[in-house]
Amino acid sequence: MPTTVISHQAEAPVKESHHALKVAGLLLISIGLLGILVASVGADYISPVLTGLGGTLVLTMGALLYIWQSRQYKSPAEQNQGMWQRQATSRGASAWVIGFVLTGFYVLLYWFPDTLQGLIQAMEPLSQWLRNRPSDQWFLYGTFYTLAVLVMGVYALLKYRTSRYHIIRTLSVMFFQLGFAFLLPGLLLLFNKPEYYFSYFWPLKYDYLFPGTVDYLIRDGAALGVFMVFWGAVFSFLATPVLTYFYGKRWYCSWVCGCGGLAETAGDPYRHLSDKSRKAWRWEVAIIYPILGFVILTTLFLWINSWSEGRLLGNLSGGFAQTYGFFIGAMFSGVIGVGFYPLMGNRVWCRFGCPMAAYLGLLQKYFSRFRITTNGGQCISCGNCSTYCEMGIDVRWYAQQGKPIIRASCVGCGICAHVCPRGVLKLENGPQENRYAGSPLIRRDDLRILS
Amino acid sequence: MDKISENEHLVIIGNGIAGVTLAQRVRQQSDCRITLVSAESRLHFSRTALMYVYMGHMRFQDIVPYADWYWQEKKIELVHDYVERVKTSEKRLVLRDGGPLPYDKLVLATGSRASYYDWPGQTLKGVQGLVSLQDLELMEANTACTQQAVIVGGGLIGVEMAEMLRSRGIAVTMLIRDKLYWHNVLPAEEAQLVTNHIRQHGIELLLQEELQEILADDSGRVRAIRTRRGQELTCQFVGITTGVKPNVDFLKDAGIAIDRGILVNEFFETSQTDVYAISDCAQFRNSAPGQPMMEQLWYTGRLHAEALAATLLGNRKPYQRGPWFNSAKFFDIEYQTYGTVPAQFTEQHASLYWQNEAATKAIRLLYDKETAKLLGINLLGIRYRHDLCHHWLQQGYTLHRVVQELPAVNFDPEFFQRYEEELLRQYYTRFPEQQPPVKHSSWWDLRKQFGLFSNSTSC
Numbered sequence: 001m002p003t004t005v006i007s008h009q010a011e012a013p014v015k016e017s018h019h020a021l022k023v024a025g026l027l028l029i030s031i032g033l034l035g036i037l038v039a040s041v042g043a044d045y046i047s048p049v050l051t052g053l054g055g056t057l058v059l060t061m062g063a064l065l066y067i068w069q070s071r072q073y074k075s076p077a078e079q080n081q082g083m084w085q086r087q088a089t090s091r092g093a094s095a096w097v098i099g100f101v102l103t104g105f106y107v108l109l110y111w112f113p114d115t116l117q118g119l120i121q122a123m124e125p126l127s128q129w130l131r132n133r134p135s136d137q138w139f140l141y142g143t144f145y146t147l148a149v150l151v152m153g154v155y156a157l158l159k160y161r162t163s164r165y166h167i168i169r170t171l172s173v174m175f176f177q178l179g180f181a182f183l184l185p186g187l188l189l190l191f192n193k194p195e196y197y198f199s200y201f202w203p204l205k206y207d208y209l210f211p212g213t214v215d216y217l218i219r220d221g222a223a224l225g226v227f228m229v230f231w232g233a234v235f236s237f238l239a240t241p242v243l244t245y246f247y248g249k250r251w252y253c254s255w256v257c258g259c260g261g262l263a264e265t266a267g268d269p270y271r272h273l274s275d276k277s278r279k280a281w282r283w284e285v286a287i288i289y290p291i292l293g294f295v296i297l298t299t300l301f302l303w304i305n306s307w308s309e310g311r312l313l314g315n316l317s318g319g320f321a322q323t324y325g326f327f328i329g330a331m332f333s334g335v336i337g338v339g340f341y342p343l344m345g346n347r348v349w350c351r352f353g354c355p356m357a358a359y360l361g362l363l364q365k366y367f368s369r370f371r372i373t374t375n376g377g378q379c380i381s382c383g384n385c386s387t388y389c390e391m392g393i394d395v396r397w398y399a400q401q402g403k404p405i406i407r408a409s410c411v412g413c414g415i416c417a418h419v420c421p422r423g424v425l426k427l428e429n430g431p432q433e434n435r436y437a438g439s440p441l442i443r444r445d446d447l448r449i450l451s
Numbered sequence: 452m453d454k455i456s457e458n459e460h461l462v463i464i465g466n467g468i469a470g471v472t473l474a475q476r477v478r479q480q481s482d483c484r485i486t487l488v489s490a491e492s493r494l495h496f497s498r499t500a501l502m503y504v505y506m507g508h509m510r511f512q513d514i515v516p517y518a519d520w521y522w523q524e525k526k527i528e529l530v531h532d533y534v535e536r537v538k539t540s541e542k543r544l545v546l547r548d549g550g551p552l553p554y555d556k557l558v559l560a561t562g563s564r565a566s567y568y569d570w571p572g573q574t575l576k577g578v579q580g581l582v583s584l585q586d587l588e589l590m591e592a593n594t595a596c597t598q599q600a601v602i603v604g605g606g607l608i609g610v611e612m613a614e615m616l617r618s619r620g621i622a623v624t625m626l627i628r629d630k631l632y633w634h635n636v637l638p639a640e641e642a643q644l645v646t647n648h649i650r651q652h653g654i655e656l657l658l659q660e661e662l663q664e665i666l667a668d669d670s671g672r673v674r675a676i677r678t679r680r681g682q683e684l685t686c687q688f689v690g691i692t693t694g695v696k697p698n699v700d701f702l703k704d705a706g707i708a709i710d711r712g713i714l715v716n717e718f719f720e721t722s723q724t725d726v727y728a729i730s731d732c733a734q735f736r737n738s739a740p741g742q743p744m745m746e747q748l749w750y751t752g753r754l755h756a757e758a759l760a761a762t763l764l765g766n767r768k769p770y771q772r773g774p775w776f777n778s779a780k781f782f783d784i785e786y787q788t789y790g791t792v793p794a795q796f797t798e799q800h801a802s803l804y805w806q807n808e809a810a811t812k813a814i815r816l817l818y819d820k821e822t823a824k825l826l827g828i829n830l831l832g833i834r835y836r837h838d839l840c841h842h843w844l845q846q847g848y849t850l851h852r853v854v855q856e857l858p859a860v861n862f863d864p865e866f867f868q869r870y871e872e873e874l875l876r877q878y879y880t881r882f883p884e885q886q887p888p889v890k891h892s893s894w895w896d897l898r899k900q901f902g903l904f905s906n907s908t909s910c
Contacts, residue, residue: 075652077783081618085507162783164866272509278520375862376837378778378787380749381468381516382500387509396516402905417864419508421780423787423834426862430895437904439838443476443757444905 025066032059052122103339173261204356248370250412267346274345361408402439454765476760572665790827
């Protein structure tokens with residue numbers, strides 16, 4: 001009997017060229033990081049513009065090359081392979097280092113901006129070109145933030161390239177960050193208008209409806225300032241309920257918002273780290289709604305104080321506003337919200353802290369057509385949906401009982417539906433009538449998890 | 452039969468989807484004592500998700516659907532032990548570690564394991580199936596130094612195993628008895644599409660080929676296999692995925708009638724009073740014509756459990772499965788099926804079939820040539836609404852009625868391209884006398900019209 005030995009086809013040559021390009025990407029990333037380091041400590045010896053801005057450029061190119069090489073050869077179903085096996089995405093040593101560095105950066109940015117002088121100077125030409133004024137720490141932050149959304153936006157586009165929903169949604173957050181949260185505020189300054197972010201609204205941008213801001217916009221911005229106040233008020237009180245009624249919270253949280261934009265792009269590799277336990281949910285409601293209440297109270301106090309010209313409440317309301325700004329605006333949204341990405345997941349701020357998310361969530365739960373439908377009795381309880389829910393929702397709990405998922409915290413990112421190996425979930429808008437009713441093809445549990 | 456009473460003890464052996472669903476449904480309407488016994492794992496986990504743990508998408512704790520608090524709140528006792536014997540005369544179980552466990556009603560939901568066909572060398576190190584948690588742990592150990600693997604069998608577990616091994620860069624060859632992958636279930640077009648897709652993922656498929664023997668190295672580990680046609684393939688791992696057989700060995704002296712599985716009637720009653728068997732380990736004595744003797748799917752496990760729960764709760768009704776459905780995933784391509792689409796068609800069968808140019812998506816509507824009655828639907832890379840497909844099949848829709856509601860059935864995500872028009876074009880060419888409706892109803896209209904939702908609103 002003739003015996004043939006089949007040798008397995010070697011894919012080595014192709015693999016090696018991928019590998020070489022990956023290493024080239026990593027080399028560029030390292031050079032870029034070194035440049036940024038030199039800019040921040042060695043500004044006296046060499047121009048920080050060259051090292052800092054140049055380093056940022058090289059870092060961007062390297063990151064894009066690396067991302068391109070590491071994502072495009074993975075098929076859609078392979079994209080989450082090794083998430084819980086790699087150090088960086090499973091709270092390993094490198095995740096802690098990244099977490100500490102990010103947190104440290106926020107501490108320096110908020111409380112010791114002088115230490116970042118070299119880097120701030122590095123952004124000077126860009127700041128002059130865009131805004132016609134000197135760079136400061138917030139411009140530095142805005143530049144890094146926007147770059148992170150754009151570069152990691154490419155990552156998300158490649159990772160979810162077979163889904164039109166994710167392509168359009170990712171392009172949307174990239175567009176709003178670059179256009180509405182970076183270029184437009186810069187251009188406003190260039191034309192000596194008040195800096196204004198058209199994609200942020202009260203109660204997230206809580207001071208936009210504070211009497212001081214309103215007063216300043218109307219006084220300094222003339223007609224444009226009046227429009228800004230009008231725009232902000234309309235979005236907070238009219239457009240938000242209407243859009244949320246038709247599309248759910250997602251129109252803002254995973255399509256427009258800058259915090260959401262960062263979470264959906266730079267934060268995407270960390271989405272599975274969110275805590276799904278019932279205890280986490282209890283913390284969530286115990287923190288986020290009081291914060292919303294706090295913003296509403298602060299705003300009310302400030303207006304009462306303003307109308308009464310300080311006679312009624314005196315300094316108390318100003319203290320309220322300062323307290324909020326420090327603990328929530330700085331500590332929570334920045335330091336913990338982004339710094340802890342690699343440890344607690346990418347939506348810590350959105351889930352536990354954001355007053356806008358709380359407001360949108362209440363609307364979504366009670367006055368919306370949005371829901372995630374479960375397809376009959378098709379769920380196999382595998383857990384991919386719950387694992388990759390960045391908001392820590394136990395999606396599987398509902399899916400395995402054929403129930404629709406209607407949760408205040410759901411930001412409608414749609415990843416649960418994407419990672420489901422049986423295509424069981426669909427984000428959709430439908431009539432409110434029978435919105436909570438499940439599939440008739442499966443018996444369900446009477447136990448409530450939200451209690 | 453009377454409803455199980457409060458002071459009775461319901462013992463369920465096996466905490467897979469069948470055992471767990473049974474415990475949950477009985478608990479919903481009864482305060483009887485319920486104990487779940489499992490040797491495999493203390494907590495119920497999703498068997499279908501084992502592959503994702505190996506590939507690093509999830510950790511083991513992520514594939515556990517119900518945490519400890521759930522079982523405590525539900526007052527369902529969990530026993531992590533192996534049942535050595537069932538003493539039906541004394542109504543108690545003999546456990547390996549714990550003391551004897553008495554029962555009033557016993558449900559056997561012990562599942563199945565890989566079946567082997569007496570191949571020489573099948574007990575060598577590096578040869579295994581993939582059903583249980585222990586199989587996964589073994590596979591983790593067995594593949595630590597594996598560069599080449601051979602998978603025997605062209606079914607759903609086979610392709611899962613292939614995907615797992617590829618995720619670790621292991622070269623995989625599959626031996627498939629048929630002319631195409633899963634051609635004993637899929638019609639030729641679908642089977643061809645999936646076969647090509649698997650090959651695109653770097654899997655070598657040896658079609659119409661079977662395992663002859665497994666060859667050992669000096670240490671008693673697999674070093675190669677030889678096929679029927681005499682090819683020798685070097686490999687350090689052999690995956691056996693040629694089907695499963697019921698776990699019934701421990702029942703030898705229990706006085707329960709067994710053939711391949713535990714013999715049951717349409718109420719899941721075994722030959723012993725107060726002993727029932729469901730899911731993979733059960734075998735119907737008189738299965739309905741055209742229906743299988745054994746149903747070994749996740750979904751049927753759950754359906755068996757729901758039916759038996761009704762019986763135990765005093766609502767004795769025979770098991771009627773309703774229209775068949777199943778789903779799977781072949782690397783990137785999702786598969787759904789509703790109703791009955793056989794692999795081989797007869798003269799009575801006709802179908803509308805469409806697939807895209809890239810051969811990654813396909814739709815088949817199979818109908819009876821004479822009556823135009825819808826028989827089944829196959830979908831690759833496209834999602835349809837289970838509730839509506841079930842309704843069509845249950846109500847005996849003709850193809851003509853189906854077509855009227857076709858656009859409402861799509862379940863793909865928002866912004867995805869829709870392909871129903873291609874099918875409709877085919878349909879109106881084949882049936883030129885049929886008129887398109889003035890307006891297609893939306894899913895929400897049909898859902899309301901047919902009442903396709905539960906009355907439960909607990910969320």
